[in-house]
Amino acid sequence: NAGVMQNPRHLVRRRGQEARLRCSPMKGHSHVYWYRQLPEEGLKFMVYLQKENIIDESGMPKERFSAEFPKEGPSILRIQQVVRGDSAAYFCASSPQREGGPLHFGNGTRLTVT
Amino acid sequence: ELKVEQNPLFLSMQEGKNYTIYCNYSTTSDRLYWYRQDPGKSLESLFVLLSNGAVKQEGRLMASLDTKARLSTLHITAAVHDLSATYFCAVDRQIQGAQKLVFGQGTRLTINP
Numbered sequence: 139n140a141g142v143m144q145n146p147r148h149l150v151r152r153r154g155q156e157a158r159l160r161c162s163p164m165k166g167h168s169h170v171y172w173y174r175q176l177p178e179e180g181l182k183f184m185v186y187l188q189k190e191n192i193i194d195e196s197g198m199p200k201e202r203f204s205a206e207f208p209k210e211g212p213s214i215l216r217i218q219q220v221v222r223g224d225s226a227a228y229f230c231a232s233s234p235q236r237e238g239g240p241l242h243f244g245n246g247t248r249l250t251v252t
Numbered sequence: 253e254l255k256v257e258q259n260p261l262f263l264s265m266q267e268g269k270n271y272t273i274y275c276n277y278s279t280t281s282d283r284l285y286w287y288r289q290d291p292g293k294s295l296e297s298l299f300v301l302l303s304n305g306a307v308k309q310e311g312r313l314m315a316s317l318d319t320k321a322r323l324s325t326l327h328i329t330a331a332v333h334d335l336s337a338t339y340f341c342a343v344d345r346q347i348q349g350a351q352k353l354v355f356g357q358g359t360r361l362t363i364n365p
Contacts, residue, residue: 171352180256180340180355181295194352229294240285240297241353248292 140165142232142244143212150250151220159215159247163232170213171241172205175227184228187213220251254279254345258356266364268330273359275324275341283344284324285353286315288337295340298326331363 143162151157163170168188173181183197187207198205202220207213217224227248231241255278265271275284283302287295299308301317301324308315312335314327324341338360342353 173353173355180357181342181353183352183354186352197352240287240300242297243287243295245294 142167142230142242144228144230144244144247146247147245148248148250150252152252153221154219157217157220157224157249159217159228159230159249160212161215161230161232161244162212163230164234164242167232167234167242169233170207171231171233172213172215173229173231173243175229175246177226181229184215217249220249222251225249225251254281254343254354256341256343256354256356258339258341258359260359261357262360262362264362264364265328265331267332270330271328273326273328273339273341273361275326275356277322277324277341277343277354280319280322281343281345284317285342285344286324286326287340287342289340289358290337298339328361333363333365336361336363 142164145160149157170187172184174184175181185198185205186194189207190209202218204216227246229246230244233241257276259274285300286298288298289295299315304319306317312329317324338358340355340358342355345352345354
């Protein structure tokens with residue numbers, strides 16, 4: 139049973155370009171969460187999605203960031219016109235249910251903006 | 253706003269010693285999680301603590317939860333080098349059914365031979 143799959147593992151973008159981060163949840167999991175980890179810090183919640191629905195995006199910056207979880211295919215976190223401050227590790231997590239169990243995290247995508 | 257604070261943030265210890273990491277949180281929550289993260293890797297779930305007085309043990313690690321004091325501890329017994337990692341506690345914040353974990357800053361644990 140494959141875990142949460144994220145790709146790419148490392149992504150380098152120049153300022154102003156777009157970054158697309160992909161996440162395939164564990165089999166049977168329909169809830170996806172995106173977290174951001176800045177260097178030497180804990181993880182900060184960004185967005186919670188179910189298939190075709192954004193449930194809670196209170197942690198997402200208002201501009202340039204968007205997320206989706208389509209009926210078919212992986213969840214996508216999209217960052218437009220990246221800036222240096224977007225450099226971070228972005229982790230996706232999934233769970234089979236709304237509450238109660240630990241989240242299962244992917245290996246993360248490390249975004250570097252040059 | 254829910255805040256989660258860990259201390260210490262950095263901990264260097266000798267193999268064979270015992271130590272405790274503390275996790276305080278600011279508002280009522282029913283669930284507390286401990287995760288381990290190795291450098292450049294993902295987070296591995298260690299413990300889920302569901303109720304006041306809960307205690308769980310796995311190998312040299314033991315976690316406990318006091319919901320009245322809003323405090324969880326992660327105790328390391330007779331540390332070994334393999335336990336070197338960053339340890340995070342996280343508190344479950346339920347908002348409109350969404351399981352939103354709020355993480356502490358992490359404790360970077362280094363165990364020296």
